[in-house]
Amino acid sequence: MNQLESHKKIEEFFKSGTEVADVNIARNLLPNEDAKRFFFSQADEFWLGWMWTHEFLDEIKKKAENTASYSYRLPELEYLTRMTEKNPVKVEEIIASVPVSEDSFNPEVVDRFLWITGSLPAEQVKKLTEKIRDEKWVYLMRNFYKTGYDFEKIVKKLVEKKESDAILELAEAILIVKSKVEISKKENDFIIVPFYVSNIDASGIFEALVNIQESHKERALKIIAGVMGEIIKLSEPAETEVFEYRDLYSLFDVDFFTLEIGDKVIYSYQEDIKKLAATIKKLIEKTIGEKCGDANEAKKLFEYINKLNS
Numbered sequence: 001m002n003q004l005e006s007h008k009k010i011e012e013f014f015k016s017g018t019e020v021a022d023v024n025i026a027r028n029l030l031p032n033e034d035a036k037r038f039f040f041s042q043a044d045e046f047w048l049g050w051m052w053t054h055e056f057l058d059e060i061k062k063k064a065e066n067t068a069s070y071s072y073r074l075p076e077l078e079y080l081t082r083m084t085e086k087n088p089v090k091v092e093e094i095i096a097s098v099p100v101s102e103d104s105f106n107p108e109v110v111d112r113f114l115w116i117t118g119s120l121p122a123e124q125v126k127k128l129t130e131k132i133r134d135e136k137w138v139y140l141m142r143n144f145y146k147t148g149y150d151f152e153k154i155v156k157k158l159v160e161k162k163e164s165d166a167i168l169e170l171a172e173a174i175l176i177v178k179s180k181v182e183i184s185k186k187e188n189d190f191i192i193v194p195f196y197v198s199n200i201d202a203s204g205i206f207e208a209l210v211n212i213q214e215s216h217k218e219r220a221l222k223i224i225a226g227v228m229g230e231i232i233k234l235s236e237p238a239e240t241e242v243f244e245y246r247d248l249y250s251l252f253d254v255d256f257f258t259l260e261i262g263d264k265v266i267y268s269y270q271e272d273i274k275k276l277a278a279t280i281k282k283l284i285e286k287t288i289g290e291k292c293g294d295a296n297e298a299k300k301l302f303e304y305i306n307k308l309n310s
Contacts, residue, residue, distance in 0.1 A: 006035045014042045018050045026056070040075040045086035051079070052094055061098055064106035068143060077112045084119045091116060092124035100135040107144060110137050118153035125157050126166035133173035138196050148174075148202030155204040164216040167208050171223055174205055175276075177230040193269045194231045200272045206261050210282040218301065221283040225304040228276055280305070 010029050013021070030036045043051060051057050057076045064070065072078070084091050095113050114137065117128050132138075138146065151174055158166050174197055183192050200206070209220045261278045288301045 003034060006031070007038050010035065010039050010042055014044075014047070018047060021050060023054045026054075037075045037078075040079040043079060045083055048083050048087050048090050048094075052090070057094065060106070060109050061104060062106065063104050064108065067105050067107060070106070070108040070111065070144075072108065072112075074108060074112075077108065081112060081116055081119075084116050088120050088124050092120055092127055095128060096131060100131075100137060100140065102140065105140055107141060110141055111144070113137070114150055114154075118151070118157075120157075122157040122161035122163055125154055126161075126163045129154075129158075129166040129169035129173065133169045136173075136176070138173055138176050142196045145198070146196065147198050148200045148205070150197070151203040151205065155208050159204065159208050159211070162213060164213045167205075167212055168216060168219055168223060171205050171209055171220070174200060174203060175224075175227045177227060177234070180234055183234055192234065194234055195272060198269070198272075201261075201275045206275050206279045209279055210261060210286070217283060217287050221280070221287050221301065222304050224276065224279050224283060228280060231273065231276075 006029070013026060013029060026039075030039055057080065059074055059076045060080070080091060080094065095116065098109070098113075100110060100113070114132075117125055117132070120128075151170070154170065155167070158170065174195075176196055177194050178196065183194070197203075209224060212220050259274065259278045259281055261275055261282065284305065288298050288305075
């Protein structure tokens with residue numbers, strides 16, 4: 001078949017409807033990339049379940065031949081992206097069922113999955129944050145430039161619906177700290193960037209943690225203090241008896257009494273560290289600061305901070 005005939009047969013196929021659609025006929029309609037792209041361009045939301053059930057979207061499960069670069073080439077992902085508003089429940093179910101790991105890593109798939117997640121309703125977003133964290137999407141995309149803006153829509157939707165558990169899961173997903181081995185391979189001796197995501201503040205995650213529901217504030221403090229602890233330990237041990245580790249990020253010069261998350265400055269890699277410190281400060285005020293009348297509770301909360309220097 002020439003291109004025109006191929007497109008015509010594909011159009012006729014979709015007019016038949018899913019109830020009588022023949023899988024073998026559909027597969028024979030996909031002899032090349034042009035036919036495949038046209039095929040997915042003609043499918044609407046009523047075909048999404050059929051496509052998934054009959055494995056027409058299975059390309060998104062496969063590891064990329066080249067994981068060091070990517071371009072938007074998979075029509076399966078184009079189709080899934082178009083279906084986000086039409087059938088968000090099914091789209092979320094599909095994303096949730098696709099294993100993401102080093103063994104199956106395709107950067108185009110992870111990048112599109114993040115984009116789609118930001119376009120889903122909060123009800124579906126909250127079902128994916130644990131997956132994003134546990135499968136370490138941010139780490140897998142470590143060789144690509146990801147910023148806080150990639151997560152801005154996701155955070156905003158979770159905040160609007162007060163999905164506190166999902167906010168914490170997403171915070172753990174974004175705030176992954178590099179290992180000491182990784183930073184030892186830094187490009188120059190003056191810049192040690194601890195995160196895989198740059199300009200994290202742009203995501204809104206710090207404000208989300210500070211303003212999280214009362215029932216989740218202690219867990220937020222534990223998470224954020226743990227992240228800061230990991231960052232501190234990226235440094236070499238200090239000879240001073242006051243602090244065990246050297247100050248990589250000039251935190252000794254920060255005035256914690258005036259430090260605020262909302263302070264807007266030109267972005268540098270150090271600013272995310274300062275915003276992290278400001279988040280800890282605000283969470284201390286909202287947890288330990290409000291438990292001063294309960295010595296045992298205040299002491300328990302302070303242990304999260306005490307561990308920063310041990």
